[in-house]
Amino acid sequence: MSGDDASASRASPAGAGDARPPAASGRPPVAAVPRGPVAVPALVRRTLPGRELVPVWVNQVGGTTWRAEDAAGPGLHAKWAPAGSGLDLDAEAERLGWLAGRTPVPAVEALVRDDAGALLVTRTLPGRSAVDPRWLADPVRAVTAVGAGLRALHDALPVDACPWTWSAQDRLARVRPDVDDDVRAELARTPDVDRLVVCHGDACMPNTLLAEDGTCSAHVDVGALGVGDRWADLAVASWSTAWNVGPGYEDLLLEAYGVERDAVRVAYYRALWDAGP
Numbered sequence: 001m002s003g004d005d006a007s008a009s010r011a012s013p014a015g016a017g018d019a020r021p022p023a024a025s026g027r028p029p030v031a032a033v034p035r036g037p038v039a040v041p042a043l044v045r046r047t048l049p050g051r052e053l054v055p056v057w058v059n060q061v062g063g064t065t066w067r068a069e070d071a072a073g074p075g076l077h078a079k080w081a082p083a084g085s086g087l088d089l090d091a092e093a094e095r096l097g098w099l100a101g102r103t104p105v106p107a108v109e110a111l112v113r114d115d116a117g118a119l120l121v122t123r124t125l126p127g128r129s130a131v132d133p134r135w136l137a138d139p140v141r142a143v144t145a146v147g148a149g150l151r152a153l154h155d156a157l158p159v160d161a162c163p164w165t166w167s168a169q170d171r172l173a174r175v176r177p178d179v180d181d182d183v184r185a186e187l188a189r190t191p192d193v194d195r196l197v198v199c200h201g202d203a204c205m206p207n208t209l210l211a212e213d214g215t216c217s218a219h220v221d222v223g224a225l226g227v228g229d230r231w232a233d234l235a236v237a238s239w240s241t242a243w244n245v246g247p248g249y250e251d252l253l254l255e256a257y258g259v260e261r262d263a264v265r266v267a268y269y270r271a272l273w274d275a276g277p
């Protein structure tokens with residue numbers, strides 16, 4: 001069965017920042033906290049009957065994430081990916097399973113699908129995203145927590161035991177078809193690896209949860225996690241401070257991580273990110 005619930009659900013209060021800069025290459029608009037009603041996919045309603053569904057995020061490929069409240073049971077989050085969107089929730093569920101006990105991430109409750117899409121249900125973690133209005137109002141603390149949280153993630157995860165890669169070489173094979181030849185030629189000149197770590201794969205501010213004391217409490221959105229140069233994450237994490245907070249915070253993130261800015265690797269991994277699917 002497919003289709004959307006006719007009754008759209010109200011978004012949570014507006015105010016949190018956008019996740020991405022306005023997209024190039026004809027990609028859909030930015031991912032963001034929804035500011036109006038969002039249609040509830042039938043699979044979400046069917047999988048979580050009786051729960052109040054609050055839309056908390058709409059991504060660039062039309063996927064939606066819901067907070068599913070139930071006074072009697074544990075809080076859940078439900079991430080829905082439309083069929084054909086390229087969002088791989090199987091990959092995310094596998095990585096969440098591998099990460100459990102190694103670093104704080106949501107526990108997987110269910111992974112289901114129908115003709116219209118797939119749905120990953122996880123236990124709600126305490127804390128708020130680093131782009132929650134609470135943290136956007138305290139950007140120094142938020143950016144510091146994201147940098148320190150990324151360092152903690154990299155330090156915690158064993159490269160040798162990680163089954164996935166996010167190397168530049170592998171990502172070069174997935175560069176979008178519309179990317180110009182001169183950009184491809186630049187990307188073919190990959191800098192030497194500075195330090196191999198298990199990269200988050202989308203280490204932007206919205207994917208970092210912060211506890212009430214302003215420290216990083218968990219990471220979400222780990223579908224691309226894999227072994228790569230730490231600058232692949234650092235380039236995107238520092239860039240996301242500009243998208244989400246504004247100019248002037250990139251070096252604070254790097255300082256909180258504990259590294260000096262490497263301008264060449266930052267530029268390379270941002271270009272690779274921009275050329276990706």
Ligand SMILES: Nc1ncnc2c1ncn2[C@@H]1O[C@H](COP(=O)(O)OP(=O)(O)OP(=O)(O)O)[C@@H](O)[C@H]1O
Nearest residue numbers: 031057059065077106122123124125129206207221
């Ligand atoms: N289990 C959870 N507990 C608490 N918050 C969660 C949980 N799962 C998701 N979230 C919140 O929902 C938001 C959206 O989830 P997620 O980042 O996985 O979606 P996405 O569409 O892949 O995001 P992106 O636009 O970055 O690709 C997260 O930024 C986080 O704030």
Ligand SMILES: [Mg+2]
Nearest residue numbers: 206207220221
């Ligand atoms: Mg996300």
